[in-house]
Amino acid sequence: MGVDVRLGEVDESAFSGLAQRHRRELHVHCYRMLGSFEDAEDTVQETFLRAWRRRETFEGRSTFRAWLYRIATNACLDLLASCRPEPAIGGEVRWLQPYPDRLLDELPAAGADEPETVAVARETIELAYLVAVQHLAPRPRAVLILRDVLGWPARDVAELLGDSVNSVNSALQRARAGMREHLPAQRQDWTGGDEDAGTRELVRRFTDASVATDIDRLAAMLREDVRCSMPPTPGLHVGRDAVVRDWIDDGFPGMTGLRAVPTAVNRQPAVAFYHWREREGAYLPLTLDALRITGGMITEIVTFHADRFPRLGLPDRLPADGVTR
Structure with missing residues (x-):
């Protein structure tokens, strides 16, 4: 069914079919706005509910997809206004949650002849970008994502937000300046790009040293200005000495009974760790480390709690006689 029909004439099932085609990209858009996988899911549901209730307002002046993006953006702004009166501060985002690559693979593929589009899509889903964008106030954040990620014209963003084009352009400049304060100094420092053999080898060595709880080997892989956080636990550690x-202090050296499963989140390499539990007779989820790697060194580790494992499609346990690598 085409979207040139009058939406007021379609039934709920047909409308849902039209909307569901855009679920993943809307979810990723809301995730960029909110930084939380679960909040994004709730907001997409709210978007579809609002769209169904307001279906007769779709006049065909824009595409159905753009109309849904407008509703989703406003739903995100409403949530931010009600739940998070202030943006993140201090370089950490305690509500940050990872986004599994297996779900990002469901996004419509950018054309192979559009390398810049592919790069933007990858870079703006990385955790460093997510952390930086959460430090912006909600409306400048929306302007930045709509203009720089989705490529919307300023006049369309102005119409969505009820602002003038001049106001949107001014907000965009402020947002870009704010991003520069929180992103690594140079773009190549935070873009992951395609994983190469050197990166894979470093992840393998990091995994082995972590399972062995070998602090000295791990420290040798960290860049001097490495950053480490563990949302939602407060605390951002900056610098190799501080991280080690x-x-x-957490008693990591000498810890035994660890196993690891390689994975990927936010287009970054990640390692899921499991800890032996004698009572259950299995290795159970412990933590997941998402890594940012620059020039053959680990420049950031974001550690997530075991409650993220189901969303990431990771096993809920590893058997005693099996080690997944």
């Missing part, structure tokens, strides 16, 4: 000291 935190590991020691």
Whole structure:
């Protein structure tokens, strides 16, 4: 069914079919706005509910897809206004959640002849970008994502937000300046790009050293200005010495009974760790480390709690006689 029909004439099942085609990309859009996988899911549901209730307002002046994006953006702004009166501060985002690559693979593929589009899609889903964008106030954040990620014209963004084009352009400049304060200094420092053999080898060494709880080997892989956080637990550790000291304080050296499963989140390499539990007779989820790697060194580790494992499609346990690598 085409979207040139009058939406007021379609039944709920047909409308749902039209909307569901855009679910994944709307979910990713809301995730960029909110930084939370679960909040994004709730907001997409709210978007579809609002769209169904307002279906007769779709006049065909824009595409159905753009109309849904408008509703989704406003739903995100409403949520931010009600739940998070202030943006993130201090370089950490305690509500940050990972986004599994297996779901990102469901997005409509950018054309192979559009490398810049592919790069933008990859870079703007990385955790460093998500953290930086959460430090912006909600409306400048929306302007930045609509203009720089989705490529919307300023006049369309102005219409969505009820602002003038001049106001949108001014907000965009402020948002870009704000992003520069929180992103790594140079673009190549935060873009992951395609994973190469060197990256895979570094992840393998990181995994082996982590399972062995070998602090010295791990420290040798960290860049001097490495950053480490563990949302939603507060605390951002910056610098190799600070990160290693935190590991020691947490009793990581000498810990035994670890196993690891390689995975990927936010287009970054990640390692899921499991810890042996004698009572259950299995290795159970412990933490997941998402890595940012620059020039053959680990420049950031974002550690997520075990409650993220189901969303990431990871096993709920590893058997005693099996090690997944």
